[in-house]
Amino acid sequence: MYQDKKVVFSGVQPSGVLTIGNYLGAIRNFADFSEEYHCYYCVVDEHAITVRQVPADLRRRTYETLALYIACGLDPEKNTLYVQSHVSAHAELGWILDCYTMFGELSRMTQFKDKSAKNADNINAGLFTYPALMAADILLYQTDLVPVGADQKQHLELTRDVAARFNQVYGDTFVVPDPYIPKTSAKIMSLADPTKKMSKSDENENAVVRILDPRDAIIRKFKRAVTDSGSEIKYAEGKDGIMNLMSIYSAFTGKTMDEIEREFDGKGYGDFKMAVGETCADALAPVQAEFARLMNDKAYLEDVMIKGAEAAARDAARTMSKVRRKIGFTDPRRK
Ligand code: TYM
Numbered sequence: 001m002y003q004d005k006k007v008v009f010s011g012v013q014p015s016g017v018l019t020i021g022n023y024l025g026a027i028r029n030f031a032d033f034s035e036e037y038h039c040y041y042c043v044v045d046e047h048a049i050t051v052r053q054v055p056a057d058l059r060r061r062t063y064e065t066l067a068l069y070i071a072c073g074l075d076p077e078k079n080t081l082y083v084q085s086h087v088s089a090h091a092e093l094g095w096i097l098d099c100y101t102m103f104g105e106l107s108r109m110t111q112f113k114d115k116s117a118k119n120a121d122n123i124n125a126g127l128f129t130y131p132a133l134m135a136a137d138i139l140l141y142q143t144d145l146v147p148v149g150a151d152q153k154q155h156l157e158l159t160r161d162v163a164a165r166f167n168q169v170y171g172d173t174f175v176v177p178d179p180y181i182p183k184t185s186a187k188i189m190s191l192a193d194p195t196k197k198m199s200k201s202d203e204n205e206n207a208v209v210r211i212l213d214p215r216d217a218i219i220r221k222f223k224r225a226v227t228d229s230g231s232e233i234k235y236a237e238g239k240d241g242i243m244n245l246m247s248i249y250s251a252f253t254g255k256t257m258d259e260i261e262r263e264f265d266g267k268g269y270g271d272f273k274m275a276v277g278e279t280c281a282d283a284l285a286p287v288q289a290e291f292a293r294l295m296n297d298k299a300y301l302e303d304v305m306i307k308g309a310e311a312a313a314r315d316a317a318r319t320m321s322k323v324r325r326k327i328g329f330t331d332p333r334r335k
Pocket of ligand 1 (some may be wrong): 264
């Protein structure tokens with residue numbers, strides 16, 4: 001779509017207070033693309049309603065997620081920052097892509113299986129077709145690269161399949177996007193059960209470190225993190241808890257696993273957990289300060305939302321007009 005630059009798109013659901021998993025796996029990396037790519041970062045509120053939300057909470061978290069984008073270094077002048085429901089083309093292309101996504105494909109999605117197990121009283125059609133809306137988000141902007149955590153890999157593969165299928169039927173319409181998954185922090189695990197992903201909707205507060213947690217809470221949660229009964233700081237099979245803490249420490253400090261093993265040689269789990277907690281709290285402090293400042297400036301956040309949505313809608317319209325024409329929708333106003 002853009003002759004000059006390739007396109008990056010990613011999104012975060014405003015469905016809870018974001019965790020260091022969201023931060024290290026996704027948001028922290030977003031700003032790296034701002035110079036070289038044309039970047040869209042969206043607050044995906046339409047995805048969030050696949051699980052029941054309290055309206056006032058959804059509204060507040062939408063502002064908070066946008067403020068966190070900016071607090072994590074995304075400059076609204078260099079990135080298109082906006083809210084999904086402000087650009088109607090997402091829902092529109094979402095419906096169209098529903099008709100090119102197979103029941104069997106959607107049935108295989110592990111996120112659908114997990115979420116329907118957790119929300120057994122609300123297995124709605126939106127939860128099932130969620131990945132087709134996600135494909136629409138991405139394909140609307142002719143995206144080349146999608147920075148996400150490892151849990152979104154399967155949805156990205158489906159997006160690629162849907163794009164390729166559409167292109168095969170109608171000729172080149174969509175760019176087929178690639179995922180960008182970070183090496184060390186693609187899957188941050190729960191501190192209470194290191195075999196499970198850290199998730200913003202976890203009910204056990206000790207399992208998750210949130211970007212906005214105060215310093216003492218961060219340190220306390222790391223101190224209580226579940227580890228094995230050994231004592232060595234080693235990146236080795238069977239030590240899921242320690243491996244997770246090492247990944248977090250590595251992501252914050254840039255140190256390799258070898259360097260971390262050497263740094264904590266002869267020291268115990270207590271010392272290591274304390275170091276991880278302090279490093280994490282230090283790294284998040286500036287993000288938290290900037291977040292607090294932005295949340296006090298609602299007019300600014302609204303200005304960003306409005307300008308972002310206008311720019312996104314303009315770009316999305318180009319893909320939509322191509323899609324409509326290809327599938328045979330009439331357009332009597334077009335000359
Ligand atoms: P969401 O809101 O669950 O998570 C936002 C981003 O955080 C990553 N992430 C993690 N990374 C590492 N470790 C973890 N424990 C962890 N938990 C979450 C996610 O992989 C994601 O990158 N379906 C998406 C939102 C979405 C989207 C899109 C993303 C909608 N449309 C289009 C990319 C492109 C989701 O639920 O993310």
